[in-house]
Amino acid sequence: MDTLSVVRVGIAEGAIVKKPQKIRTNGLGSCVGVVLYDSAGDWSGLVHVMLPEVPKDKQVNPAKFADVGVPWLLDRLYEAGANRRRVQAKIAGGAQMFAPVGSSDLLRIGPRNVEMVRHVLTELNIPLVAQDVGGSQGRTIEFDPVTSMLSVRTALRGTYEI
Amino acid sequence: MTEEIEFSEVVADVLREVGNIGAGHAATALSVLLHEEVHMSVPSAKMMPFNEIPDLVGGAEVLTAGVFIQLDGNLGGNLLLIMPAESAAQVIGHLLSEKHSVEEFNAMDFSALAEVGNILGGSFMNAVSQLTATTFHLSVPGVAVDMAGAILNICMLSAEATSDKALIVDTRISQGENDIDAHIILIPNSDAMAPLLKALGC
Numbered sequence: 535m536d537t538l539s540v541v542r543v544g545i546a547e548g549a550i551v552k553k554p555q556k557i558r559t560n561g562l563g564s565c566v567g568v569v570l571y572d573s574a575g576d577w578s579g580l581v582h583v584m585l586p587e588v589p590k591d592k593q594v595n596p597a598k599f600a601d602v603g604v605p606w607l608l609d610r611l612y613e614a615g616a617n618r619r620r621v622q623a624k625i626a627g628g629a630q631m632f633a634p635v636g637s638s639d640l641l642r643i644g645p646r647n648v649e650m651v652r653h654v655l656t657e658l659n660i661p662l663v664a665q666d667v668g669g670s671q672g673r674t675i676e677f678d679p680v681t682s683m684l685s686v687r688t689a690l691r692g693t694y695e696i
Numbered sequence: 697m698t699e700e701i702e703f704s705e706v707v708a709d710v711l712r713e714v715g716n717i718g719a720g721h722a723a724t725a726l727s728v729l730l731h732e733e734v735h736m737s738v739p740s741a742k743m744m745p746f747n748e749i750p751d752l753v754g755g756a757e758v759l760t761a762g763v764f765i766q767l768d769g770n771l772g773g774n775l776l777l778i779m780p781a782e783s784a785a786q787v788i789g790h791l792l793s794e795k796h797s798v799e800e801f802n803a804m805d806f807s808a809l810a811e812v813g814n815i816l817g818g819s820f821m822n823a824v825s826q827l828t829a830t831t832f833h834l835s836v837p838g839v840a841v842d843m844a845g846a847i848l849n850i851c852m853l854s855a856e857a858t859s860d861k862a863l864i865v866d867t868r869i870s871q872g873e874n875d876i877d878a879h880i881i882l883i884p885n886s887d888a889m890a891p892l893l894k895a896l897g898c
Contacts, residue, residue: 544747545845545852561756561845564853584746584852631846632764632838643853672846674757689759689843690799 540676543567546598548581550610551679558676562627564644566600566651566667569624569677569684570607570660572616578679581607585643586650600650608658623660624684624696625651626675628667644668664696710896711741711865714827715882718820719867722880725819726869729812730790734876737868744864746852752866752879753778756845760784761798763813764850766835767821771892773884775821775834776851777813778844783876787812798841806839813837820867820880828895851883 541551543559551557557580559567564584571578581603588599596606611621628648648667655662666673666686674687687693716736723736750756761784763777779787781798788808789795796805814837821832840847851864865882884892 545849546746561750561843561848563842563846563849565849584849629846631762631840631842631850670840670842672842674843674845689757689846690841 543580543582545582546584546595548579548597548603548607548610550577550579550607550614552576552614553578553679556676556678558674560674562673562675563629563631564627564647566625566627566644566647567673567675568600568604568607568651569675570604570611570621571624571677571679571682572611573620573622573682575616575620576679577611577614577616578677579607579611580675580677583647583651586646600647601654604651604654605658608660621660622682623655623662624664624677625655625662626666626673626684626686626696629669629671629673631670631672666694666696707893708741710893714824714896715741715865715867715880717827718823718865718882719869719880721819721823722816722867723869725815726787726812726871726878729815730787730871732871734869734871737870741865749848749851749864750845752864752881753780753844753848756843756848758844759798759841760844760847761801761809761841762839762847763810763817764838764840764847765813765817767832768835769832770830771828771832771884771888771895773882773888774851775817776848776881776883777816777878778847778881779876779878781841783878784809784841786876787878801841810837810839813839816869816878816880820882824882828892830891830895851881 540556543549553576559582568581583600583603586600588602596602628644630644671688676685683695719736723734727734759781765775767773788805867880869878
């Protein structure tokens with residue numbers, strides 16, 4: 535276990551931390567940062583997903599995809615000892631960084647990521663207590679397990695907490 | 697795993713050369729636009745892990761201006777022009793003879809930024825097209841001012857879903873006095889790699 539006070543999660547990666555460690559990820563564009571935390575326990579986790587769905591029949595890194603990345607993170611929390619009934623979620627990201635060009639699905643990936651994350655959270659019965667998604671701005675997020683607040687920093691619109 | 701294109705040193709050299717020639721054309725176009733001499737540095741062509749891509753422009757949180765162009769035709773892919781905030785402000789300020797910081801870019805500034813992307817991207821791809829005897833269509837450019845990591849997300853999306861790396865052909869254009877630093881990043885779709893290399897004689 536890492537002893538840094540803030541654990542950094544890269545793109546298509548996920549990690550869990552124990553209070554009072556914080557966890558952050560930088561530069562979410564169309565990607566979505568999903569924070570799952572035990573609201574009365576010690577463990578929190580963050581996964582930085584890039585794409586909505588895992589390709590069929592492929593061996594992949596689960597942290598890259600919303601549909602498998604969220605359950606994967608939840609399993610990590612359970613293994614560490616988080617209580618299933620107390621796990622809650624906060625999410626941020628899923629922007630559309632560039633105005634649509636032609637009819638490409640590539641540019642709509644942000645909204646599709648958000649839809650999939652919400653869908654998976656509903657399936658898993660995890661309450662989504664706060665979200666800052668969509669729009670066209672990038673976000674850097676940091677979760678503080680002590681206060682359960684998610685700090686969202688944007689390049690042009692300042693920093694706020696959800 | 698899908699079959700990965702063998703990425704040998706030879707292939708890297710060929711792609712670097714493509715980037716070099718493309719950047720040469722783009723640098724000429726930029727110098728015509730600015731009426732000043734611009735320089736280009738030797739580009740790199742490599743498979744980069746997603747996490748390292750933002751380091752090309754100084755880190756995921758650096759404020760940047762980006763122009764995104766999609767390529768289709770014989771070979772699909774994406775082209776991204778990305779400039780640190782101050783460089784973008786310099787270029788656009790020079791063109792419109794009224795300089796705004798990127799935070800204060802107005803519609804005119806964004807439009808000029810898109811046009812710079814169009815001209816640089818067009819001249820870059822023109823060179824690649826001649827070199828490979830293939831045809832590309834360039835989409836209307838999309839523009840954004842935001843943190844580098846967020847803008848660069850788009851590059852990673854065009855990589856194969858099962859890969860955690862993307863092929864990046866990075867070229868840098870700089871202009872001494874005004875400290876203009878611009879990166880043109882070419883990301884061929886994974887299924888475009890084989891035909892691209894074939895066209896280049898690999």
